[in-house]
Amino acid sequence: MPATATASLRPARYALAVLTFVNLFNYLDRYVVSALVESLRRSELRLSDVQLGSLMTGFLVVYLAASPVFGVLGDRGNRPRLIGWGVAVWSAATGAAGLARSFAALFAARSAVGVGEAAYATIAPALLADAFPEERRGRTFAVFFCAIPIGSACGYVLGGLIDQRFGWRAAFFLAGFPGLLLALLAARVVDPRPARTERAPSPARRDRRRYADLAHNGLYRRTVLGYAAYTFALGALAFWTPAFLERVRGEPHARATVLFGAIVVATGFTGTFAGGWLGDRFLRRSRQAYLWVSGIATLAAAPVTLVAFRSPSRPVYLTALVVAEVLLFIPTGPVNSAIVNAVAPDRRASALALSIFTIHLLGDVPSPPLLGAISDATSLGTAFLIVPAVVALAGVLWTHAAIRGEDPD
Numbered sequence: 001m002p003a004t005a006t007a008s009l010r011p012a013r014y015a016l017a018v019l020t021f022v023n024l025f026n027y028l029d030r031y032v033v034s035a036l037v038e039s040l041r042r043s044e045l046r047l048s049d050v051q052l053g054s055l056m057t058g059f060l061v062v063y064l065a066a067s068p069v070f071g072v073l074g075d076r077g078n079r080p081r082l083i084g085w086g087v088a089v090w091s092a093a094t095g096a097a098g099l100a101r102s103f104a105a106l107f108a109a110r111s112a113v114g115v116g117e118a119a120y121a122t123i124a125p126a127l128l129a130d131a132f133p134e135e136r137r138g139r140t141f142a143v144f145f146c147a148i149p150i151g152s153a154c155g156y157v158l159g160g161l162i163d164q165r166f167g168w169r170a171a172f173f174l175a176g177f178p179g180l181l182l183a184l185l186a187a188r189v190v191d192p193r194p195a196r197t198e199r200a201p202s203p204a205r206r207d208r209r210r211y212a213d214l215a216h217n218g219l220y221r222r223t224v225l226g227y228a229a230y231t232f233a234l235g236a237l238a239f240w241t242p243a244f245l246e247r248v249r250g251e252p253h254a255r256a257t258v259l260f261g262a263i264v265v266a267t268g269f270t271g272t273f274a275g276g277w278l279g280d281r282f283l284r285r286s287r288q289a290y291l292w293v294s295g296i297a298t299l300a301a302a303p304v305t306l307v308a309f310r311s312p313s314r315p316v317y318l319t320a321l322v323v324a325e326v327l328l329f330i331p332t333g334p335v336n337s338a339i340v341n342a343v344a345p346d347r348r349a350s351a352l353a354l355s356i357f358t359i360h361l362l363g364d365v366p367s368p369p370l371l372g373a374i375s376d377a378t379s380l381g382t383a384f385l386i387v388p389a390v391v392a393l394a395g396v397l398w399t400h401a402a403i404r405g406e407d408p409d
Helices: 003-035 037-042 049-076 079-097 103-131 134-145 147-166 168-187 203-215 218-247 253-282 289-310 314-329 332-341 345-364 367-377 386-404
Strands: none
Touching: 003 037, 003 049, 003 079, 003 103, 003 134, 003 147, 003 168, 003 218, 037 049, 037 218, 049 079, 049 103, 049 203, 049 218, 049 345, 049 367, 079 103, 079 168, 103 134, 103 332, 103 345, 134 147, 134 253, 134 332, 147 168, 147 218, 147 253, 203 345, 218 253, 218 289, 218 314, 218 332, 218 345, 218 367, 218 386, 253 289, 253 314, 253 332, 289 314, 289 332, 289 386, 332 345, 345 367, 367 386
16 A cells, blocks of 8 residues: 555544544443342342343443434534543443442433433444545444454353442443543544535524435334344343353353453454455445445354354354354444435435434334243243344345345335
8 A cells, every 4th residue: 555545544544543442441431330239139129120121222322312313413423532631431331330329320320321422322433434535335334343242242241240349330330431542532533524514594403304315215114123123132131141151051150241241342343343254345246245244244143143042052052152142243244334324415414314223113122021031930041032033034134135135115
């Protein structure tokens, strides 16, 4: 690569490094509560499975409600500054959960995390999409989204270990503090697109039209609906799997969280990078390569996921869980690349915001409490049977979107 090209990518690479590291703490703070489920259930708060599942739902309801607001702000304003404020807010809210003396206080703290994460999740990918060319976008998002398995695993592992040694309150305190420092780094990222200053006669009307236009984009709509089914399944797996391993498979508490965390790290790296590489490689053969990769991977994952949660044999269910997680991580980069490629550059933050709103409203807002309700009525093992069916649905929707492509409805 010529020296001038390398120099021009230097700010983009710095942005990718910083935002990926911040994304790690994004998911650490999001999923530390999953490692604490059994301790919270046995604590002085005495939470039911429905209440435990609603902790994720409260966060996600706020997250999806705030996302369209930050999508519009991200398409207009100073994106690094918005990201920095978002990181600071969610980190402070994570620490505040450790002070909770009731379910209501814990629910409020976890819900407040959604405000900060909405600012980050809608704006950071749009900034990176502007910083790198289309042919590098799959690999760029693979790097950025590899923080999902690492951060989630750190939430499970560190949360479980700190909980075992110092208690669940300390786990929240230690998870939240580093983000306050990372907020300063995020605010110093160079935005490849200057903030806009134009005045519009009716910004509210323009913003409503922006989202209406996205909803009428057939390729975008089909991609997001598949993403919603995928998010439903992943939300259930991410929140309940440590408890499943402990309660249904009999793994000790610390080993259940560390085991699942280790699986998530290994499979997340493998699947996320494989998905980014495959998407970029096949983009030369099909404009819908990112959707093909996502659809085929999830269709393959569905039967393997069923084996992982039905087989009583430890070697079989652990092997199946590893294979299923690899396949489920493959779409992470490609589906986000498909979303930003389906819209004009000046709509990317809004497209990501509407995507976040939709996938969480239909996906992991209902899935953790739904599995909790089924678990309370029957068993957690029975509740997990819904997951493979929804994984298959995601694969069908994405494959259909790839076939239809940009054809008119």
